[in-house]
Amino acid sequence: MKIFGIGRNYVEHIKELENETPDEPIVFIKPDTAILKNNAPFYYPEFSQDVHHEVEIVVRIGKEGKKIDEKFAHKYYDQVGLGIDFTARDIQQRNKPKSLPWAIPKGFDGSAPVSELLPVEQFPDMQNINFELQVNGETRQKGNTSLMIFKINFLVAYLSKFFTLKKGDLIYTGTPKGVGPVKIGDRLTASIENQTLLDFEVK
Ligand code: MG
8 A cells, every 4th residue: 555645735834834735736655664553653764863843644545546537636535534644854954955855754664643434425525624733732733624735635636647546545635734843652543533643652
């Protein structure tokens, strides 16, 4: 399975990192070894001193497709949940001016915790879903999918121009504002429409 990440998909997050708004989605891929399931703890990697949380809506591809028309894109994902796109910000910031890829700062082991996934039928409007991340009980990030620059159906269609989407692939759809560092001992809890789906520790 593939894990797609979308960078800079919320205006307020672009501002906080002083990045430019993209004309097209910024796409990266994490390997399957990045996945953490069942609220397994996240082990802080020794190669970074500045790992940031990025809470994101995750959609799961439900059937194979390529060159999908945006009109039909909704038929190609069947589940939705929450993920953390952990980012070694120190390494990413060092790589950026040199235009080096994000494979290490975004793809390292355990960098993609993902929650239990819920059927899309539970969400009448995919572009109006509230979600939130708390660290040690304090709200750090709050978002709504209406604030995405590139909407979910567009992202599915766009990705399928370049990559065959397969059942089980995941798309991390971008993070709202409020990203920040985590440290050993932190407890991260994330909810979608007030339903807590993620609850794990940094060790
Ligand atoms: Mg992200």
